[in-house]
Amino acid sequence: MYWRLTTSLLGRGVPRPRMIPTGLRAGSGGCSRWEEEKTADGVKWTQLEHRGPYFAPLYEPLPDDVQFYYDGKPLKLSLATEEIATFYAKMLDHEYTTKEIFQNNFFNDWRKEMTPQEQKIIKHLDKCDFREIHKYFVDKNEARKALPKEEKQKLKEAADKIQEEYGYCILDGHREKIGNFKTEPPGLFRGRGDHPKMGMLKKRIMPEDVIINCSKDSKIPEPPAGHKWKEVRFDNTVTWLASWTENIQNSLKYIMLNPSSKLKGEKDWQKYEVARKLKDVVHKIRAQYQADWKSKEMKKRQRAVALYFIDKLALRAGNEKEEGETADTVGCCSLRVEHIKLHPKLDGQEHVVEFDFLGKDSIRYYNKVSVEKPVFKNLQLFMKNKDPGDDLFDRLTTVILNKHLQNLMNGLTAKVFRTYNASITLQEQLKALTNPEDSVAGKLLSYNRANRAVAILCNHQRSTPKTFEKSMQNLQSKIDAKKQQLEEAEKELKKAEDEFEETKDAKAEANIRKKKKLLERLKEQLAKLNVQATDKEENKQIALGTSKLNYLDPRISIACEVFTALIQADEKRWGRGWHWRPLSCWQLKKCKTWSWTRFVLGKPIKWKRKSI
Template sequence: CSRWEEEKNEDGVKWMQLEHRGPYFVPPYEPLPKDVHFYYDGKPLKLSLATEEVATFYAKMLDHEYTTKEIFQNNFFHDWRKEMTSEEQEIIKDLDKCDFGEIHKYFVDKNEARKALPKEEKQKLKEEADKIQEEYGYCILDGHREKIGNFKTEPPGLFRGRGEHPKMGMLKKRIMPEDVIINCSKDSKIPKPPEGHKWKEVRFDNTVTWLASWTENIQNTLKYIMLNPSSKLKGEKDWQKYEVARRLKDVVHTIRAQYRKDWKSKEIKKRQRAVALYFIDKLALRAGNEKEEGETADTVGCCSLRVEHIQLHPQLDGQEHVVEFDFLGKDSIRYYNKVSVEKPVFKNLQLFMKNKDPTDDLFDHLNTTFLNKHLQHLMDGLTAKVFRTYNASITLQEQLKALTNPEDNIAGKLLSYNRANRAVAILCNHQRSIPKTFAKSMQVLQEKIDAKKKQVEEAQEEVKKAEDEFKDTKDAKAEANVEKKKKLLKRLEEQLAKMNIQATDKEENKQIALGTSKLNYLDPRITVAWCKKFGIPIERIYNKTQREKFAWAIDMTGEDFEF
């Protein structure tokens, strides 16, 4: 049997044996060379080591949009001052008087020098990295040598966050062995902490799958060292996630009928739950857990929506009962959408908003615990997230059926695949900002297209010339020449068509992030089956890392798989 189908342990036990080296710690800070200066108010100022290190974090980011943002600057300056000596605090009082230019240039040059290293030098660096990977990047789990996902601690630096995160610019502290909890099996070689240090704790907990953990200082969240996505444990977990979503397929009609009935319920609590569930199902909204006040960015999901986040339009752009959503979702990504909803939903929303202030909760009788308890009752293992996975996967499968033309060449079929993937990314609101290099790379592609068009025109002339010659001479050599020229023309036309498809794809994709749904929401078996059915090499869709993560699906899926 394949390793995905080996014997399972009894409930809750994830492994019997776990042995590893512990995390690899980022090397200590290297001070700047003597001739690289920090300037304050135009004068060079020698900084203490801790202050200098934090200054380099900011200097490295000077050409980044972040350092132009006021929140980022204020948070950075506040945290930087905490690292300063009292003498430095006396002098450095204004970020505008700080000049990090020389430090910035030093790191840019260092980067360029590294890129320009001769091949042998680069090879030597690669070998050193591979040695660390060999030593720290693997563990022994139940007799299998498994790859570890992220075996290095995160380097210290300035927190970036996504979207307009209120904590951007704060100092991410260096992780020390004293912060780290190690998890392994009792009888294994317990990892040794670095010289002169000790672990926060060593535990032997085989009901969890992490190897080490610590709390990061900005969001106060736990960070874990986990197995690589390609490992057996992760693969099984992934597979189970999609199996739960497939089970939803069998009961989703019953669930939909139930929440429609509940729109008319006598209990307001049930009505709110039913409307929220409709949004989660129809719009793939996240559930939206309650959060600590002021701890994190003000982002919301379905259950935590406030009155100010929606506007109701009885009529808008020729549609009836339109709800206009505008709020910051996970990672401070804006969700903006205008949706025509069913009349009872619209009427209920009017009721939920009645006599409320803009900052009041829209679903004031609802929380995620109550919602998920109800979902669990409808189907074992069902949570709001399963709807996202289900709707994403089913959308991909339906779009692939609708968009794939068996007659197309590979480039045409891949465009159809990306369009199907885009439909999912739009459903899940996976956006990205237009890449900085977009205009430039589009221009380069357009120039290539123009050059290729010219080649096609020239080849058309050549064919015409050859045909005229054959008409005149009627000899075999001229006939062969016509065939040769036609073949060349056909090849050039195919290349041009391929480039045009590439340009279309690029343009349609500039603001959409396909990766998130591909890795987390789409059952890979749908893609594998599609590739096998239409003879598309799997590596045209999944890169090496993704192929490792989805090895379980590639191993066990035939072309007839239906989600």
């Protein structure tokens, strides 16, 4: 039996769950307790008490012997100017500082903060020498790492104390962990991709910038001595505890709860419930957009083709963004003619669309997809008489698309397709890849492969880790060594067998058994290493974390035999009750919040890991 709980959570032909306790059954409507608690008027809490944000430490001036040089001569900077100089100095060995936009933005903003005298002297960035400052911080960092154990312990205790004091709030009588309780320290803006604002000065957040949100009757947080809050409000229709406006994009930043909190957990659960609801209507929706490919209205055709991409390729919606304010990235609705190429025939396939564009975080999306003929014809039509820089779907926006989706299913938006397709892919892949007879290592490989299929679908990439080549080599030499040991063991066994042939005594027989056992163990170890190597290589440029955290319904993982096997293997090793190893933190977090999954194995799981 593959599914321990036989819950085909998002799939077709749902087999009935067997082991979910009544009252917690997630089959039809999900967890009724949470649904009951949901209020229609948007109220998110009735009580909220916290200490306010923890402010980034004030600037500590450089020691006198650490100098800044301009045009080869030492120059003592004013405090404010010096602080900004250290931001740049710290980044000296980062690629950012080699980029012209970064340098220009930095220099512009830096000059604005200089005294008039400094402005008169410091006119060119290339005459600035930050190297001594850079070295100072590198050394400081080294020194911190080399600190004796007790000193490190002291630092950790101090950090823990701050976490203890500022890192939690009381929400409706429960102590909940805050996600980001510290204000963002000042520094230079690090945008992703070709960001026009990279290098700009990110200003220090002061209490006077901060809006506090809490309940009226709670102990209102004290601003740091000599300071005032910008505002204190009591808005229980939002979930944030504090907010401020950042100066780069002029957008709001929030202090919110940790994902382990009830508030976030429920939201997460709801998200997957909406995705499960889509499962029931997705066939109808697909049939409809296929019909709409032939609509007389251009608007409908564009909507239908875009939705097809969102569904088939898991593209993001693609909201419009202000030009020149951010990196030039697109999603589905904002695709431009230059982002696709049409090939009537390519590599033995027909109607191939070649996608090449930068998506969120300037991650490249490159894909060649064979599409249905009407889609291909429509794309040709949409591209006719357009320039490369024109919108592919000129009659479509995310607002139009989402309005349409809302009519098809309550709560349906473009992003739900990503969640749905990610989770259903995990489930289907697990079903296709895992085999009950596999070893635990094999099962884990299968799980990772299923996870990987999702990450590829969602285009979750990472840069190859810096240490990849080296650690791969290390692994390979381990494999080689193991192979040699194995050969050795085979010879030994042969020898032992020969000896038994000759002597026929019990001692020799025992020796054979011993050698056989060793051989078995080595074989197992080798297999495990080989699996590891395969996994590592396949995983080189793919990020699994994002899909695990945001797209995969944890109930699918929990219900899957891979985890049952891992838990059993672990019990052998750690004794009963130690279930934290196979269920990694991301799952634990979700499981703790989704209380019903504590009954995955038909019995409550003891949670032992202290960080949870």
